[in-house]
Amino acid sequence: MLAGVNPVIIQRLQEFPPASRLDPEVYGNQTSSIKRKHIEKNLDGLTVDETYASRTLLFLQDNGTLRPLAIELSLPHPQGDKHGATSLVFTPADEGVEGAVWQLAKAYAAVNDSGYHQLISHWLNTHATIEPFVIATNRHLSVLHPIFKLLQLHFRDTMYINALARQILINAGGILELTVFPGKYAMEMSSIVYKNWVFTEQGLPADLLKRSVQTAIEAWVDDYCSFYYSTDDMIRDDTELQSWWMEVRNEGHGDLKDEPWWPQMQTRAELVEACTIIIWVASALHAAVNFGHRRFMPESGTPEYAELESNPDVAYLKTITAQFQTLLGVSLIEILSRHASDEIYLGQRENPEWTSDNRIVERNNDSRWKNCNGPVKVP
Template sequence: MFCLALQAIKSNKLFILDHHDTVIPYLRRINDNTTSKTYATRTILYLQNDDTLKPMAIELSLPHPDGDQFGAINKVYTPPPADQKEGSLEEIIWQLAKVYVSVNDSVSHELITHFLHTHAVIEPFVIATNRQLSLIHPIYKLLHPHFRDTMSINAIARQILINGGGVVELAFYPAKYSMEFSSSLYKDWNFTEQALPQDLKKRGMAVPHPESKHSLRLLIKDYPYAIDGLDIWSVIRNWVSDYTSLYYKTDEAIRSDTELQMWWKELVEVGHGDKRDEPWWPKMENREELIESCTTMIWIASALHAATNFGQYTYSGYMPNRPTNSRRFMPVEGTAEFEELRENPDRAFMRTITGKLQTLLVISLIEVLSMHSSDEVYLGQRDTAEWTVDLEAAAAFERFGKALAEVEERIVERNREEKLRNRHGPVKIPYTLLFPSSGAGMTGKGIPNSITI
């Protein structure tokens, strides 16, 4: 068994969904001081020959009763044997273990991937751009459409969603610790690692490969977010490169632009002031740094937010699929809860996951979040044709729009390939979250220019 595991690791067949280290520092307070009863989780997944991931083991962890200095109490669950009868107790326990993983994944998605890594981190860029760059500055014209309504929607969120006693605290298991939990993860934030190629490499989903498309080789070939995302990333980067090259012919032009330098200084030293001394910040001394930084900002505000936001109702509108809370621990043999799990597993599951009121709040929330407004402005569009009088810039933008249309065609073609099982999943929902255009309403596709919901 050890040799097989070692071989799987060497051949990049094992992956981990790790919700342990982020959750465990808060778990004692959550379980002691709220109605939630949950675990920190780690899940080992095996990459099968059809490029799908199969969970092989789940570790549920609780703080040590004698103190954090003793580590955690861990228990590992594995799938029942293949010849096990359907509906066996072992299968029921395995399904319940997966519930706790789903709870952690829902909370991580909403508080970290969605709120922290898009809504929150983009605010300093919005503020510094409006404070330091004049309306006629080329970089202001480039970035301004990607900041539309973001400050407004974040202000509304602080009033009714992430405020004390708001929807998030009522419906997600960190409860009153939700914003502290989210904010604490900012210590690990790295602006350069939000560039999609860097993100994929950091997470072990891709390795450098100069001869491959985008100079990356994906370790999971059928990975829709990465495949579609890299196409979008490349098109954005080409647009930013074409546009900025019109105004900055040399690296010296970057260094001598006083407005640009003051903008970057405020971003680093004030906007993200507690990160000001991090060595990974670009110095903004050459064109490559400007192109990569602007591409990353546009990516965060447009495609990254779209991919994390507009599919929420599709995947989470049925609460048992993506519960946001667990109210009971794994039942212990010999207790009434264990007998209930054995005799009526559906009722045991429903008594474990998010309650009725919280379910209504979450479903109402994600239904609103998953909607496109009728006046949405999408990637490759501008809300006014007079955004620039520079004919070369307008021509570059037109090329950008055509390139995005080509990406749409490729996504449609990929979704027609039945052998790409991850593009549809077991319930046959095609992956369209990075399809650039959309109409109003809940479409499950469309990349708005900015974070407007």
């Protein structure tokens, strides 16, 4: 459960202790407080260089399961951000007050994991960032264009769902702000994370490589695009395709239009890469992050800690979200995670006509129609 509802953000630990990307001039020293002594006893004789981590450290065991090693919970420094963070480190325990504290720490980690999952992994990375592609596709690619046919099904209901989300879920004072994060921070968090969004890192296998946890979609897209674009010149000369990509980059993702990682859309390989990422994000990745899913930590010597020793269940229920908010949040996730009754899966289509163009080559090669093919002079 420590991996939570959001395993798509698990990363291999590249350095120990875990460092932060926050500007130290603004936020002080945010390096993790987790020490070797906290985790070495649970590493089966291995070193810290062989663990998986965020600020929750998980150990990949030989049997393929993840063992929790430590959880670090941080608060802003009472004298200001520039002084760094105030952090507490918790390690696994099964009995007594230490076991109760560990249960609370896991609850806090799960709440943070769920919040990041809903706002970033789900809303930002698979709904918000795909919307500009949907708009540009409908504005610039005709319904007969092969790339429109390729992508259109993967954009099914996206705009409708996003519109509803802005009305009741992610709006100021909306359901998400009542159940996940305080309203002051929810949308601010999404906006800040988007500044580091990189289109070319969203697809497989780039996403797995980036997280150091090493497609059929790419092979399928390559075959499809190769049928319509036999040369790179055909990509450059397709005015619909070029205007589509220009709007995606310059208007749809205008905040990031000058980033060097954007495909230039001058070659078939770049078209295949872009379409593969779009399909992956809008279909398989979205399915992975969509389907199925206070008080401060008590300190020794306080009444809260004494209650944790005497009656851990009561203390736990006092700490986690209130009953109404919990029911609201669970209901929201349940509704958002349901499969549609008319769902269509990768490789399926509502009707086979989208691939009817493939029969043109067969007919052109049929000797019975030798007088019915070739260049036609249409005024």
